[in-house]
Amino acid sequence: MPNPPLPTAKVNKTGTHAIEARVFKQLENRFKRVLNGMRTYIDGLQFEVMQVNQNFYQYQLDAALINDIDAYIQDLIDDILLDGNERTHLLSDASIQAYENSTADAIRDMEIITEGSYTRSYDSIRLTTPFEDRLIYIGTRAFEDFKGLTGDMKASLSRILTDGMSNGENPNRIASQINKMLFGDKKKGTKGNLARAKRIARTEITGAHRRALWDENFQANQIGVRTGLMHISALIPDRTRKTHAQRHGGIYTRKETEEWYQENGNAVNCLCTQVSVLVDSNGKPTDPNFEDKVKAQRKKFFGVDK
Ligand SMILES: [Zn+2]
Numbered sequence: 400m401p402n403p404p405l406p407t408a409k410v411n412k413t414g415t416h417a418i419e420a421r422v423f424k425q426l427e428n429r430f431k432r433v434l435n436g437m438r439t440y441i442d443g444l445q446f447e448v449m450q451v452n453q454n455f456y457q458y459q460l461d462a463a464l465i466n467d468i469d470a471y472i473q474d475l476i477d478d479i480l481l482d483g484n485e486r487t488h489l490l491s492d493a494s495i496q497a498y499e500n501s502t503a504d505a506i507r508d509m510e511i512i513t514e515g516s517y518t519r520s521y522d523s524i525r526l527t528t529p530f531e532d533r534l535i536y537i538g539t540r541a542f543e544d545f546k547g548l549t550g551d552m553k554a555s556l557s558r559i560l561t562d563g564m565s566n567g568e569n570p571n572r573i574a575s576q577i578n579k580m581l582f583g584d585k586k587k588g589t590k591g592n593l594a595r596a597k598r599i600a601r602t603e604i605t606g607a608h609r610r611a612l613w614d615e616n617f618q619a620n621q622i623g624v625r626t627g628l629m630h631i632s633a634l635i636p637d638r639t640r641k642t643h644a645q646r647h648g649g650i651y652t653r654k655e656t657e658e659w660y661q662e663n664g665n666a667v668n669c670l671c672t673q674v675s676v677l678v679d680s681n682g683k684p685t686d687p688n689f690e691d692k693v694k695a696q697r698k699k700f701f702g703v704d705k
Pocket of ligand 1: 486668
């Protein structure tokens with residue numbers, strides 16, 4: 400029986416880079432719009448400049464203004480970052496697309512390794528209820544994760560603005576703090592909320608990609624095609640986690656794979672993928688040469704063969 404094709408791209412093992420790049424670009428644009436929205440609000444604030452030791456900006460920060468600030472921030476973030484729903488939101492849509500693409504790829508691989516005898520086709524499953532349910536799950540996960548971030552952002556924006564006002568800070572200084580909160584502080588080497596948004600996006604998109612492979616692997620097992628999941632690491636020097644590279648070429652069950660991803664933040668920013676390979680009743684590959692070939696790449700990465 401033939402072996403599955405291995406991902407050929409050097410870094411893009413998950414095949415999701417195009418989707419990620421599109422989402423990253425949109426997140427950058429949207430975060431700029433959030434900053435502009437905050438700038439507009441700050442520019443409209445009324446204050447008197449008092450001379451103490453240095454300039455003190457006196458704002459009328461009463462309960463009504465605090466409420467107004469919170470309502471403004473809430474609308475701003477919801478309009479720009481949370482538009483859509485569990486299906487149509489930027490991150491949900493991207494994750495669903497990754498899941499669909501990956502399912503189609505997994506089925507193609509199953510056809511290859513079973514020499515055309517695989518009975519499931521993408522067209523036959525893509526409109527079924529179980530598949531639709533998976534898409535809803537994938538979209539909802541991504542949306543909820545992103546909502547966690549926007550909730551934190553609302554609280555931080557409100558705090559920076561009202562703290563700055565009560566401390567009598569110059570409006571430009573308040574705006575610059577908001578800029579740092581959103582985009583990070585290069586001088587201090589701190590990352591901002593945009594970096595966190597991108598991390599969530601990558602984690603959800605690559606997670607959806609892998610989940611589709613695991614799900615199809617499970618479906619194959621259900622109809623009697625005995626397969627295991629071979630771990631394929633991106634093997635990027637100085638970037639791939641050692642514990643991820645060590646799994647390269649190893650064959651695991653779906654349960655083992657899923658559990659590993661739940662540990663130690665393994666799913667976060669992970670660029671690894673899996674391919675289904677045929678195994679015997681002991682879970683050993685039917686073609687040990689293929690396993691050896693992939694494991695040789697791992698040895699090379701760790702410099703054993705040099
Ligand atoms: Zn990884």
